[in-house]
Amino acid sequence: MSVALDLFSIVAIAAGAFFFFAGSVGLLRFPDSLTRLHALSKADNLGLGLVVLGLLPRVASLLDALKLVAIWALVLLSGAASAQLIGRALRRRGGDE
C-alpha cells in the first residue's frame, strides 16, 4: 500500500515539476508577452496542483491535507486574477513587444 502511495507521489510530483519546466520554457521561448502570459498562468498553476496532489498521501493528518489544498486554491485564484490584470495592462499598452 505504502509503495503504491509512494509511487503515486512520485508520479504526481514529477508531473508537477514537468509543468513548471514547461511553463519556464514557454516563458523563455514564446514570442510575445501575451502568449508568455498563457504559459505562465496555465502551466505553473497545474504544476503546483500536481505537487500538492503528490504530497497529499504524505501528510500527517487530514488537517494538513486541507491546508495544502487551501494553499493551492489561493494560488489558483491569485494566478487567474493576476493573469487577467497583466493581460489587460499589456493590451492597453499595445504591449506585444
Next chain:
Amino acid sequence: MSVLQILDVGLALLVLAVAVWTIAAREIFGAVVGYVAYGLLLSLVWIRLFAPDVALTEAAIGSGVTGVLLVTSGARLKGAGKASAAAKPSLSLRLSAAALSLLAAAALAGVILALPDPGPTLAPEARQHLAATGLGNPVTAVLIAWRSFDTMLEKIVLALAVVGVWSVASDLYWGGAPAPLGRANPQGALLLLEQTLVPLGILVGVHIFWVGADAPGGAFQAGAILAAMWMIVMIARVSEPPPVNSRWLRLALVAGPAVFIVAGLAGLGMAGYFFAYPDGFAKPIILFIEAFMLLTIAATLPVLVAGPPRRSFRP
C-alpha cells in the same frame, strides 16, 4: 555531498545571482522586480535556517509590502531614472567601492568562519522564560515577554516613521488624505481578488496571529498580512487612504505602543519591575498586548505605503 547540500548551494547561488541583478540592473523597475524575487528566495533560505517565523516575516514584509512600496514608487520615478542613467560614477570610484565592499564582505566572512560551534547562546534562558509565560513559541516569548523593551521601542520607531512620512507633506495638504493607492475604474479581476481574497486573508491573518503563541507566527506576520489585505482594498478603490487627522487612524497607530507601555507600567506597580507579568496571567496579558500590536502594524504599514497627504482636508 547529499541532495540537501546541493540544494542549499543552489539556493545560495540563486540568491546571490538575483542580488547581483538587483544592484546591476540598468533600469529601476528591473531592479525592483529583482528585489521582489530576492525576498521570496530569502524566505526559502530562512526555512533552511530553521526560522519559519522569520521566513513568514520576510515573505510578508520583506518581499510583499516592501515590494509594493518599491513597485509603486519605482513606476513614479521611472522617467527620472532613465534620464539619470547617463550619470555613471567614475571608474576609480567604482574600483575603490568594489575594493571596500570586498574587504567588508571578506572580513564578515572571516568572522562567520571563525564562529565557535556551538556558539554562545541565550536559548537556555529563553527556555526558562518560555516556561514562565506559558507560551509555546520561543520567538514570540522573546519578543513580548523577555525582550519586550526592544519590541516596544520598535513599535515607537514605526510611529516615528509615520510622523516622518507625514511631515514630508506640503503645508497645503496637512490634515488631508494621501493620494489614492489605486486608479479609477478598477477592472473586474481586481474586484474579484478584493472580494474573495480579502475575507480569506482576514482568516489567515487571525490564524497566524493566534497560532503565534505556540507555533511559528505572531502579531508581526499577521499584521503584515492584514495590512496587505487593506492595501488590496485600497488599490481596488473600495476604500481610500484615511486622512491623516482621522482620530480612529491615529488611535490605531498608537494603540500597540500605548497598551505596551501601560502593561509595562502595570508590571512595575504590581510586581516591582517594568514589564513584570504576574504569574499565571502572562499568557492572556501577552495575547492582549499582541492583539493591539496586530492592529497597529496592520494600520501602520499601509499608511507608510500610502505616503504623505496629497489632498487638502476639505475637498
Next chain:
Amino acid sequence: MSGIESGQTPNRARAAGFRAALFFAFWLAISGWKAADLPVGLMAAAAATWASLALMPPTGAQVRPRALAALALHFLRGSVVAGFDVARRALGRKLDLNPGFVTAPLRLPPGAARDAFCALASLAPGSLPVEIDGDTVLIHCLDIKQPVAKNLAAQETLFMRTFHDE
C-alpha cells in the same frame, strides 16, 4: 450572484449565514478543530463575513450543488488540458502558435458573477480574457483556429446553470 440587489433582510441574513459557514470551514481547514481555538475561529469567521458583506453585497443568487460539482470538474479538466496544451506548444521542436484576439459576447450582467466567470475562463485551454468592453469580452488565444468563442459560450451556460437567481 447576478441581477439587481434585492436588499431584503432575510435574504441578507441567509447570505451572511452561508458565507459565515464557508469562512468557518476555511478556518477549520487552516487552523484545526481544537476546542480552545473555536471561539477565535468564530470571531475570525465573523470578521471575514463582515468584510465579505461589505465588499460584495449579497444578491440573492442560489447555488445548485450538483451543477457546481459539474462546473468544478469541467474547469479542473480544462485546467489540465490547458497545461498540456501549453507544454506541447512550448516544448515542440517548432513553436506551434497562432496567437490572436477573439471577441465573444457575454450574457452574464456586469458584476461579481461575471468577474468570477472570466477568472475561470482564464484557466481554460488556450484562452485568456484580457478586456471586457460593454457586453463583449476580448480574448487572447494561443491558437485562433480553435473554437474559443463557442467553448466560452458553453462554459457560460454551465456557469449560469450553477448560479441562478431565485
Next chain:
Amino acid sequence: MTPSTLAGLVGAALVGLGLYGLIVNPQPLRKILAFNLIGSGVFLVFGIVARKGAAAGFPFDPVPQAMVITGIVVAFAASALAVALILRLHEETGQVLLDEENPASLPTQEGAGK
C-alpha cells in the same frame, strides 16, 4: 559546510554587494534597494548566529531570530520614509539624483502647490 555557514557566507556577500551598490548607484531608489540588501545580509548573519546557538532543545537561539523580525519591520519603516523623501524631492525638483554638480533647487512656496 553546514547550511547555516553557507547562509552566513551568503549574508557576508550580500553585505558586500549592497555596500557596493550603495556607493556606486546614483539613484536614491537604487540606494534604498542596496541598503535593504545590506540589511538582509546582516539578518542572515544573525540567522547563522541563531542556528549555532541551538541549545536547550531548540533547534535555534530564539533571541537573534526575534531581533531579525523586529529588524525587518524597522527596515521597512526606514525604506518607506526614504521613499517619501525621494518622491517629495522628485515632486519639487523634477529630478532624483543625489549629485553635487546638480544641486536640487530649494523648494519654493509656489512649487509646493504642484
Next chain:
Amino acid sequence: MNEFLLCAAGFILLTVAAGLFRVLRGPGDADRMMAAQLLGTGGIAALLLIASATPVAGVADVALGLALLAAFASVAFVNSVGADDGQAREADGK
C-alpha cells in the same frame, strides 16, 4: 523518498530560476513581473516539498502567507503602470 522530494524541489527552483532570465531580458516590465510571479508559484511548490522532507514546523503557514500574497506585487505593478497622477509620464523608447 526524501531525496526524491528534494530533487524535485531543486529541479523546480532551477526551472523557475531559468524563467528569471525574463527578468534580465525583459523586454517589457510585464515580462519581468511574470517571471517574478512564476518564481512565487515555484517557490511555494519548492517550499512545500522541502517542508515534507525536512523537520521544520510551521512551513505550511509560511506557504499559506506566500500564496495569499502571490498576486500582491502583480496587482501593484498593474496598478502603477502609466500611473495617471500626473507624475509618471515616461518616455519609453521601446
